[in-house]
Amino acid sequence: MATTQQPNDRAPRVVIVGAGAIGGFYGAILYRAGARVELVMRSDAEHVREHGLIIDSDVAELGDLSFTPAGVHAASDTPTPGADFVICCVKVLPGIDRAALIAPWLGPHSVIALIENGIDIEPAIRQALPDHRLVSGLAFVAVSRTGPGRLHHQAYGRVSLGNWPGGVDSAVTRLADLLHAGGIRAKCSESIVADRWGKSLWNTPFNPVSVLADGTDTDTMLDTPGGETLIRALMAEVAAVAAADGHPLPADAIDKNIAATRTMNAYRNSMALDQRSGRALEIEAILGNVCALAERYEIAVPRLAMLHTLIAMKQAEAGSDRS
Amino acid sequence: MATTQQPNDRAPRVVIVGAGAIGGFYGAILYRAGARVELVMRSDAEHVREHGLIIDSDVAELGDLSFTPAGVHAASDTPTPGADFVICCVKVLPGIDRAALIAPWLGPHSVIALIENGIDIEPAIRQALPDHRLVSGLAFVAVSRTGPGRLHHQAYGRVSLGNWPGGVDSAVTRLADLLHAGGIRAKCSESIVADRWGKSLWNTPFNPVSVLADGTDTDTMLDTPGGETLIRALMAEVAAVAAADGHPLPADAIDKNIAATRTMNAYRNSMALDQRSGRALEIEAILGNVCALAERYEIAVPRLAMLHTLIAMKQAEAGSDRS
Numbered sequence: 001m002a003t004t005q006q007p008n009d010r011a012p013r014v015v016i017v018g019a020g021a022i023g024g025f026y027g028a029i030l031y032r033a034g035a036r037v038e039l040v041m042r043s044d045a046e047h048v049r050e051h052g053l054i055i056d057s058d059v060a061e062l063g064d065l066s067f068t069p070a071g072v073h074a075a076s077d078t079p080t081p082g083a084d085f086v087i088c089c090v091k092v093l094p095g096i097d098r099a100a101l102i103a104p105w106l107g108p109h110s111v112i113a114l115i116e117n118g119i120d121i122e123p124a125i126r127q128a129l130p131d132h133r134l135v136s137g138l139a140f141v142a143v144s145r146t147g148p149g150r151l152h153h154q155a156y157g158r159v160s161l162g163n164w165p166g167g168v169d170s171a172v173t174r175l176a177d178l179l180h181a182g183g184i185r186a187k188c189s190e191s192i193v194a195d196r197w198g199k200s201l202w203n204t205p206f207n208p209v210s211v212l213a214d215g216t217d218t219d220t221m222l223d224t225p226g227g228e229t230l231i232r233a234l235m236a237e238v239a240a241v242a243a244a245d246g247h248p249l250p251a252d253a254i255d256k257n258i259a260a261t262r263t264m265n266a267y268r269n270s271m272a273l274d275q276r277s278g279r280a281l282e283i284e285a286i287l288g289n290v291c292a293l294a295e296r297y298e299i300a301v302p303r304l305a306m307l308h309t310l311i312a313m314k315q316a317e318a319g320s321d322r323s
Numbered sequence: 324m325a326t327t328q329q330p331n332d333r334a335p336r337v338v339i340v341g342a343g344a345i346g347g348f349y350g351a352i353l354y355r356a357g358a359r360v361e362l363v364m365r366s367d368a369e370h371v372r373e374h375g376l377i378i379d380s381d382v383a384e385l386g387d388l389s390f391t392p393a394g395v396h397a398a399s400d401t402p403t404p405g406a407d408f409v410i411c412c413v414k415v416l417p418g419i420d421r422a423a424l425i426a427p428w429l430g431p432h433s434v435i436a437l438i439e440n441g442i443d444i445e446p447a448i449r450q451a452l453p454d455h456r457l458v459s460g461l462a463f464v465a466v467s468r469t470g471p472g473r474l475h476h477q478a479y480g481r482v483s484l485g486n487w488p489g490g491v492d493s494a495v496t497r498l499a500d501l502l503h504a505g506g507i508r509a510k511c512s513e514s515i516v517a518d519r520w521g522k523s524l525w526n527t528p529f530n531p532v533s534v535l536a537d538g539t540d541t542d543t544m545l546d547t548p549g550g551e552t553l554i555r556a557l558m559a560e561v562a563a564v565a566a567a568d569g570h571p572l573p574a575d576a577i578d579k580n581i582a583a584t585r586t587m588n589a590y591r592n593s594m595a596l597d598q599r600s601g602r603a604l605e606i607e608a609i610l611g612n613v614c615a616l617a618e619r620y621e622i623a624v625p626r627l628a629m630l631h632t633l634i635a636m637k638q639a640e641a642g643s644d645r646s
Contacts, residue, residue, distance in 0.1 A: 226632035
C-alpha cells in the first residue's frame with residue numbers, strides 16, 4: 001500500500017476516538033500532514049493493525065489515502081494518555097458517554113476536537129472535561145465503510161473548526177493547518193455554532209424525514225406531493241430556533257438549500273443509510289436537541305415535535321435491539 | 324357445519340361485493356336473518372363455494388356464524404343483476420372503481436349499501452349510480468381472515484346506517500331490521516356523515532400514525548413521549564374540519580376517545596395490520612379526504628397534512644408494488 005509521508009518525532013500525536021468512516025478519513029488526511037495518527041476503533045481494529053486502513057477515493061487529486069496508523073486500539077485496550085489532539089468522531093447517542101471515551105487519552109495539554117454532527121453536542125464534553133481546550137468541528141464529506149478496514153471516499157472533505165461556544169484559538173488554527181497540509185480545505189470559524197445551525201437547516205428536516213420513509217432519498221422526499229412544502233416548513237422551524245439561539249440564518253438559506261438539493265442526484269443521507277442498515281440513529285443530536293432549545297426559547301415547532309414523536313414511536317415499535 | 328335458518332323464496336336477495344372479513348361477517352348475520360346471501364370474493368371464492376364460510380366467533384351469544392352462501396362469485400364471474408341489496412365492502416382505494424364493481428348486480432329497484440370506512444366516500448357512488456337509493460354504513464367490528472374461507476370474529480359487530488347525505492328511508496330501516504334479526508345492533512342514523520366524523524376522530528389520527536411507526540399498537544402510540552399530545556392535536560384538527568363540514572363533535576369527544584383507548588389492551592388497528600402484511604392502505608378515505616375538505620373549508624391542518632405527506636413518501640419508497 002502507498003504511504004505519502006512518515007511521521008517524525010516532532011510530529012503531533014493525534015488519537016482519533018471512534019474511527020469509523022469519518023474518523024478514518026480524517027486520520028488519513030492528518031497522516032499525510034505528518035501527524036502520528038492512532039485510531040481507536042469499535043470494529044476492525046485487528047484488521048487495520050495488520051493490513052492498514054485502505055481508502056478508495058473518487059477524488060483523484062487527493063492521491064492514495066491508504067495508510068498504516070502509528071497505533072490501532074480496540075475499545076478494550078489500555079489507553080496511553082497524552083495525545084496532542086484527541087479527535088472524537090463517536091456518534092452522538094443517548095447512553096454513549098463520549099467524555100468517558102475521550103478522557104483516558106488526555107494529558108494536561110491535550111486539545112479535544114469534536115468532528116460530529118448535531119446541535120448543542122458540546123456542553124456534555126465541556127462539563128465533564130472543563131480543563132481542556134475544546135475545538136468543535138463539522139465535516140462535509142461523503143465517505144462510508146465498504147468492508148473490514150476499507151473505506152470508500154466519494155466526495156468532498158472540507159471541515160469547519162472553531163472553539164466552542166465561539167472564537168478561534170491556536171489549537172483551532174493548528175488543527176486547521178494540519179488538515180490543510182493533508183490536502184483538504186479547513187475553515188476556521190469564529191462562530192462554529194452558527195455553522196452548526198447552517199448544517200442543521202438541512203440535516204434536521206431531511207435526515208429524520210428520510211427515516212420515517214424507511215431511509216428514502218432526497219428526490220423521493222422533494223417530489224412526493226407536499227414534500228417540498230413540508231421540508232421548507234420544517235426548515236423554517238429550524239431557522240426560527242437558530243435565530244432565537246442568536247444565530248439567524250441568511251434570508252435565502254432555505255431557498256439555497258432546496259435548490260442545491262435539487263441539483264444533486266437522488267441522495268440517501270447518512271441517517272437514511274443508518275436506518276436501512278439497522279444502525280443507531282443520531283436523532284437527539286440532529287432533532288431532539290433542536291426541539292429542546294425550541295422549548296427553552298418558547299419557539300413553536302409543531303412539525304419538528306411531531307417528527308420527533310413519530311420517530312420515537314417507530315423506534316419503540318422496532319424494539320430496543322438496535323446497536 | 325351448522326346453519327341456523329334456510330332462506331325462503333320471499334327472502335331478500337343480498338349481494339355482498341368485496342366479501343372479505345367485514346363483508347363475510349355481515350353476510351353471515353344477514354343469512355341468519357333469512358336473506359339469500361351471495362358473496363363476491365376477490366379471493367377464496369372456490370374454497371367457500373365448496374366448504375362454505377367458516378367463522379370462529381369469540382362472541383358466544385351469536386352462536387355459530389358459519390354458513391353456506393346462496394351464491395359465491397369470483398370477480399371474473401358473470402354477474403346476475405337484480406339484487407335487493409348490493410352491499411359494498413370493497414376497500415376504498417384510488418384506482419379501484421367501486422361503482423363499476425357494484426353496477427352489474429343492480430336492478431331497477433336495488434338499494435346500494437356501503438359498509439366502508441372513511442370520509443366523503445359516497446359522492447363517487449352517487450355520481451356514477453344516481454338512480455339508486457344509497458345507504459351509507461359504518462361497522463364497529465373486530466373480524467379478520469385467518470385462512471382460506473375462514474374468519475375470526477373477535478368482538479363487537481354493531482353498525483350505523485343512514486341515507487347519504489342524511490335522513491333515514493325505508494331502505495335503511497329494512498336493512499337495519501335484517502341485521503337486527505341476524506343478531507346485532509343496527510342504529511338508524513339521521514346523519515350518517517356525523518357518525519362518520521365521530522369514527523374519523525379516532526381513525527384519522529391513529530391509523531396513519533400506526534403506519535408511520537410500522538404498524539404499531541395503541542399503547543406504543545400513546546405511551547411514547549409526546550404521543551398522546553400528538554394524537555390529541557391530530558384529533559383537534561379532525562374536529563375542526565368536522566365542525567366546518569357542519570358536523571361539530573361533542574366537546575368531550577377527544578377526552579372520551581383517549582380514555583376509551585387507554586382502557587383497551589394494546590391494539591393494532593386494521594390499517595396497522597394492513598401495513599404489517601403489505602396490503603393496500605385506505606389512506607385517502609381515512610386521511611386524504613379529510614385534508615381535502617380542510618383545504619376546501621380553508622381550515623389549517625398542518626399535522627394532518629404532514630402525516631399525509633410522510634405516508635406518501637413512505638409508500639413511494641416502498642414502490643408501487645403493493646396490492
